[in-house]
Amino acid sequence: MDLKLKGKRALVTGSTSGIGAATAKLLAEEGVIVAVHGRDRARGDTVVREIEAAGGQAILALGDLSNDAGATAVGDAVEAQFGGIDILFNNAALTGEGHTGWFEEPLEHWVEAFQSKPFAAARMIRRFVPGMAERHWGRVIANASASAIQPIGGIPAQQACYAAMVNMTASLARSLHNVGVTANTISPGLILTPAVDIWARDMARQQGWSKDWDAIEGKLVTTMFPLPCGRIGRVLDIAAAVAFLSSDLAGFITGTNLRIDGGQVQCV
Amino acid sequence: MDLRLAGKRALVTGSSSGIGAGIARMLAAERCAVVVHGRDRARAEKVADEIGAVAVAIGDLSSDADADAVAQVAGEIDILVNNAGGAAGTSAMAWTEVSEAAWIETYQQNAIAAARMIRRLLPAMKAKGWGRIINIASAAGTQPIPFGPDYGAAKGAVLNMTSSLAKSLGDCGVTVNSVSPGAILTPAVEEWLGNLSKALGWGDISIGEAEKRMTREIVPVPIGRIGRVEDIAHAVCMIASPGAGFMTGANVRVDGGQVQSVN
Numbered sequence: 001m002d003l004k005l006k007g008k009r010a011l012v013t014g015s016t017s018g019i020g021a022a023t024a025k026l027l028a029e030e031g032v033i034v035a036v037h038g039r040d041r042a043r044g045d046t047v048v049r050e051i052e053a054a055g056g057q058a059i060l061a062l063g064d065l066s067n068d069a070g071a072t073a074v075g076d077a078v079e080a081q082f083g084g085i086d087i088l089f090n091n092a093a094l095t096g097e098g099h100t101g102w103f104e105e106p107l108e109h110w111v112e113a114f115q116s117k118p119f120a121a122a123r124m125i126r127r128f129v130p131g132m133a134e135r136h137w138g139r140v141i142a143n144a145s146a147s148a149i150q151p152i153g154g155i156p157a158q159q160a161c162y163a164a165m166v167n168m169t170a171s172l173a174r175s176l177h178n179v180g181v182t183a184n185t186i187s188p189g190l191i192l193t194p195a196v197d198i199w200a201r202d203m204a205r206q207q208g209w210s211k212d213w214d215a216i217e218g219k220l221v222t223t224m225f226p227l228p229c230g231r232i233g234r235v236l237d238i239a240a241a242v243a244f245l246s247s248d249l250a251g252f253i254t255g256t257n258l259r260i261d262g263g264q265v266q267c268v
Numbered sequence: 269m270d271l272r273l274a275g276k277r278a279l280v281t282g283s284s285s286g287i288g289a290g291i292a293r294m295l296a297a298e299r300c301a302v303v304v305h306g307r308d309r310a311r312a313e314k315v316a317d318e319i320g321a322v323a324v325a326i327g328d329l330s331s332d333a334d335a336d337a338v339a340q341v342a343g344e345i346d347i348l349v350n351n352a353g354g355a356a357g358t359s360a361m362a363w364t365e366v367s368e369a370a371w372i373e374t375y376q377q378n379a380i381a382a383a384r385m386i387r388r389l390l391p392a393m394k395a396k397g398w399g400r401i402i403n404i405a406s407a408a409g410t411q412p413i414p415f416g417p418d419y420g421a422a423k424g425a426v427l428n429m430t431s432s433l434a435k436s437l438g439d440c441g442v443t444v445n446s447v448s449p450g451a452i453l454t455p456a457v458e459e460w461l462g463n464l465s466k467a468l469g470w471g472d473i474s475i476g477e478a479e480k481r482m483t484r485e486i487v488p489v490p491i492g493r494i495g496r497v498e499d500i501a502h503a504v505c506m507i508a509s510p511g512a513g514f515m516t517g518a519n520v521r522v523d524g525g526q527v528q529s530v531n
Contacts, residue, residue, distance in 0.1 A: 001271050001298060001505060030269060149531075170530045178480070178492025189514075221439075229516055230439020237514035243269060244506045252450075252499035254491050255525035263434045263517040268410075268427050 004248035006031030009082045013065060013074075013124060014092030016043035018193035019143065022235035023089055023242045028056030030243055032087065035078045037061045065092050065120035066112065075127040084131035087246045090121035090165070091143040095195070099155040110157040117161035118168060125172060129181060138181035139246045142169045143238070146189045146261040162187075166257050173255030182254035184245050189261025190225055191233040200232075221262075229262030271509040274299035277322075278508070279342040281329060281385060282352030284311040286454040287404065290497025291349055291504045293319045298505055303342045305329075305352065329381035330373070339388035344396070347508045348389050350382035350426075351404040355419040363417050371418045378422035383429065390442070399442035400508045403430050404500070405519065407450045411527045423448075427519055434517030443516035447503050450523025451487060452495040453479075461494075483524070491524035 005027065015024040016038030024034045028051045036051070036058050038044040044060045051058040061077040064070035078085060094116040098109060121142055132138025147155070148162035166185045173183040190196060203209075203224070204216045221227040241260050244250060259265055273295065283292040284306025296302045296319040305325045306312035312324045325341035327334030329352050356373035358366045382403055393399025408416075409423030430446045437444065451457060458475060464486065465471075465478045473481070483489035503522045506512060521527055 001269060001502075003269050166530050173525045174490050174528075177484075177490050182491065228435050228438055229443070229514055231514070233514040236511070240269075240509075240511040241515070247502070249498070249502040252491055252493075252495045252524045253503065253520075253522050255527070256521040256523075257531050258515075258520060259518040260512075260515045261518075262514050265517070266431075268431045268519070 001249075003030055003243060003246070005243070005246060008032045008086040008246070009035070009084070010087035010089065010246070011035040011037060011061070011078050011085045011124065011128070012089045012091060013037045013120065016040055016047055018195070019188070019191060019235045019238045020089070020091040021047050023091065023239040024058065025051055025054070025056070026236070026239040026243050027087070027246065028058060029054065032246075033057045033059075033082070035059050035061045035082060035085070037063070037065075037074060037092065039064055065123060066094070066116035068123065071120065071123035071127070075124070084135065085128050086132065086135075086137060087139045087141070088124055088128050089141045089143065089242055090124060092120055093117045093143075093161070094158075099158045101154050102156050105157055110160070113157040113161050114164070118164040121165060122168065129172070129176070132181045133176060133179040136180040139250075140169065140172060140181065140183040141242055141245050142166070142183075142185040144185045144187045144257070146187050146259065146264045148185075148187055149257075150265045150267070170255045170257075176254075180251070182245070182251060184253060184255070185257040186238060186241050186245070187257055187259045187261060187265070188238050189227065189233055189259075189264035191235060191238060193235065196232070225264070227262040227264055231262065233260065233262055271298055271505055272511065273347075273505065273508060275301065276346040276508070277301045277303070277344065278347035278349065279303040279305060279325070279338075279345045279385070279389070280349040280351055281305045281338075281381065284308060284315050286456070287449065287452055287497050287500050288349075288351040289315045289319075290501045291351060292321065294498065294501035294505050295347070295508070296320055300347065303345070305338055305342075329384055330376035332384065335381070335384040335388060339385065342389065344392040345389045346393065346396070346398060347400045347402070348385055348393075349402045349404065349504055350385055352381050353378040353404065353422075355416055358418050359416040362415055366416070366418050371421075374418040375422045375425065378419075379425040379429065382426055386433065393442045394440050397441040398510075401433070401442065401444040402504050402507050403427075403444070403446045405430075405446045405448045407448050407521065407523045407526050409448055410519070410531070411529070430519065431517045437516070441513075443507075443513060445507050445515060445517065446519040447500060447507070448519055448521045448523060448527070449500050450489060450495055450521075450526035452497060452500060454497065457494065487526060489524040489526050493524065495522065495524055
């Protein structure tokens, strides 16, 4: 199926690793010219080189989206090379580190988390969506989490950020009447990113499980993280969904939240 | 993107017209072996000829015997799209006008018809270790309207059973999801829109203009148009793809933003 993405310009925030990097690469395979974004030049360069080696086109935009100056720098870098963009994947977030419980995590950390996730997304939306509306074509996709609508007792700051992403994206969809721009959220369940890999292996050690990855994954999805699908997701599962929502053929899908979670969210 | 659907065998119920025919057409274009289903043989065969389907299955899925016959013709199916449905002539009826018989008929046509085909075709998918069940629900399943209550309730049941089935399947390579269309431009909706234009005194305007007005004034749809069958077909192809194997128990809204709530 031709997703009709050839020649579109995309900014994938937080794409120097994990879901973002996989999405940048998959979009590039579909002929999208991709702006890879991150804070670390070496890691960003690696992703750009990998895209180019596979025959794709990419640039690097460095900067910290959790403050106005950093976001402006990223916006300027992308605009200087692309003019505008057609696809915005708001994927960047603060790392999972340091998120703790309701009564342990300092409130400053809530502010940081909001700055680096929903506020970062709002900065990029305010910068790039007016241009999309003017050209009458655009795709805004937010990366949230299954925990946005099915929170656990811990990590309240991080989960609230995800819930904000779902809500603000639906609001954005409603504000864009008949301008050819859609806005949707993706809510991944547990996905095997480098961070999840470390977490799972640590836990396996603590619980005295086998060291074999397949055994760890099998145990995880039948005990601590019950998943009907029987496996943890892979970054490509999410990248494929982003490509689908970005497609010209997905123009009637807006204001929705696409769960790619192996059945993790329990409710209808 | 290669959706890797070539060679998969798909049954699309209610595919002799409208959304079902559109889904069957797009799956066939992705080189699936498609079985077209309908109640009217001539109409089903016409669609099958046009899209290059491999078989035509005729029957009323509100009957066990007909469902058996359809399953027999369908054979071992990889992708089941439970699209057949509709209301028992109740779509414009006030709440209390809908008779008990109509409630039962609508439930039969939507929820039980889907359950019948799942019960018949799931064992082969499980045995093979791969399958896709895609239930076509409706925006009305989660955002009910004040009339024709039997239809929204039956579609609500479809959404609920999708989630329940996903949980029951476990690690067997079969996923189950729903697609919830908003207003889609089928011949029936086109006729309704024409009548609406007349009734509201919009004058002699094109369907395109009526569509814009309708999505602004009558049923608010941010995207500013009524959907097309291809919009739904595209979502079905995506979910059917092996690349969507981590998606199960979900409801994909393809409604131009018609449903107001977050999900």
